[in-house]
């Protein structure tokens with residue numbers, strides 16, 4: 001009898017008879033894909049080209065019933081399962097190596113209830129799918145900065161973006177989820193049903209089951225905002241960082257400003273003479289009244305002599321794709337992150353010191369201003385916590401697979417991270433953790449909420465079926 005070898009829960013290789021697989025597949029509305037099947041390559045291609053994992057098979061569910069069937073199958077056969085949303089996780093958590101990957105991308109429905117101001121979102125959606133559907137009604141959920149990112153992974157790890165200062169973490173707008181837990185049961189969790197599970201899902205990652213629907217509260221946003229980016233030569237860094245600090249200290253919640261230093265890409269919006277030279281960039285989004293936005297952004301637009309100023313009125317949906325081209329799929333990526341309580345001269349000096357003689361074409365350190373509505377909630381309102389964070393700091397490197405620059409870039413990121421870590425709140429963003437982060441880093445992401453998360457994991461997933469994630473062991 002023929003069989004397929006599939007990675008088991010303990011990392012062992014298990015023989016699964018073809019007949020057993022066929023019986024399982026026959027009951028699926030969706031697809032079971034083997035490596036040679038059409039669609040397998042697409043389902044296993046991740047944003048971070050550095051990840052080399054390959055599942056034995058991919059399941060593409062059409063419905064919650066398909067997910068239940070798959071979870072019962074992997075549990076009964078003690079097989080490793082991973083869940084793929086948008087495939088953007090830098091650590092490659094979407095894929096099981098040799099096991100089964102549940103690729104949620106076919107479940108892509110977005111249903112907007114304009115009157116109730118709610119969106120029902122399928123777990124296969126990326127941010128752009130949701131932004132486009134909600135903006136048809138002048139509404140938005142608070143999602144992230146790059147439109148190809150998966151809603152599922154972003155939300156389950158907490159989520160932040162241009163609207164965080166107004167509405168909090170993405171999970172602060174989460175009203176309800178439908179989830180298939182390890183026992184194969186379909187639950188609806190909210191603030192009034194399975195409250196403990198819902199609390200854990202608001203930041204605790206993919207540890208608790210397969211989410212088959214997210215329900216988000218929506219807000220009136222746009223459809224036009226004032227946003228874009230502005231770039232100066234890095235020789236002006238000191239003045240620009242000072243301006244950034246003033247902006248952060250005085251900005252209304254409608255204004256989010258991001259600052260980053262890097263070497264200039266060969267982008268058409270920059271003068272050719274600047275390509276490859278050190279620059280400092282501010283990315284802004286003002287989602288309030290447009291006249292007020294113009295006034296609030298005037299000090300930024302009139303500062304110094306920018307190389308390029310692309311700040312203007314644009315559709316919110318366009319603002320949400322502004323940074324897409326800077327994050328191409330398939331390149332190699334390595335990041336580290338910390339949450340920061342604020343800005344200081346010392347921090348800026350340390351920040352600037354990381355760029356002396358930096359030759360890498362795409363390495364950057366990004367500071368995202370996120371303070372505001374986060375602190376309207378108690379620290380233990382949801383697993384995400386980290387509500388004293390004023391900024392998220394992300395040290396990022398990107399290189400072409402064939403460039404051979406991996407070791408040098410990873411060393412640069414680690415060294416900049418060591419230098420900047422003393423300015424951290426002590427917390428870091430679980431969704432930015434790479435595959436070489438220690439378990440201790442995961443504990444640090446949740447801090448005081450970790451113990452409670454582990455207890456909820458024990459209740460809903462005692463055998464740790466959902467372990468291809470930043471794992472919280474039961």
Ligand SMILES: Cc1cc2nc3c(=O)[nH]c(=O)nc-3n(C[C@H](O)[C@H](O)[C@H](O)COP(=O)(O)OP(=O)(O)OC[C@H]3O[C@@H](n4cnc5c(N)ncnc54)[C@H](O)[C@@H]3O)c2cc1C
Nearest residue numbers: 085086087088089094144145150152153154159160206211
């Ligand atoms: C270019 C880029 C930009 C980013 N920008 C932001 C940003 O602005 N704000 C922000 O907050 N984050 C941002 N992130 C981080 C992002 O939130 C994480 O990478 C997140 O994991 C991506 O989700 P995904 O669905 O694409 O990931 P995947 O790699 O598909 O999955 C990641 C994890 O989520 C779990 N998961 C996925 N779907 C489900 C499901 N249906 N049920 C249960 N678990 C599930 C998986 O188990 C896995 O552990 C960015 C990442 C990238 C690469």
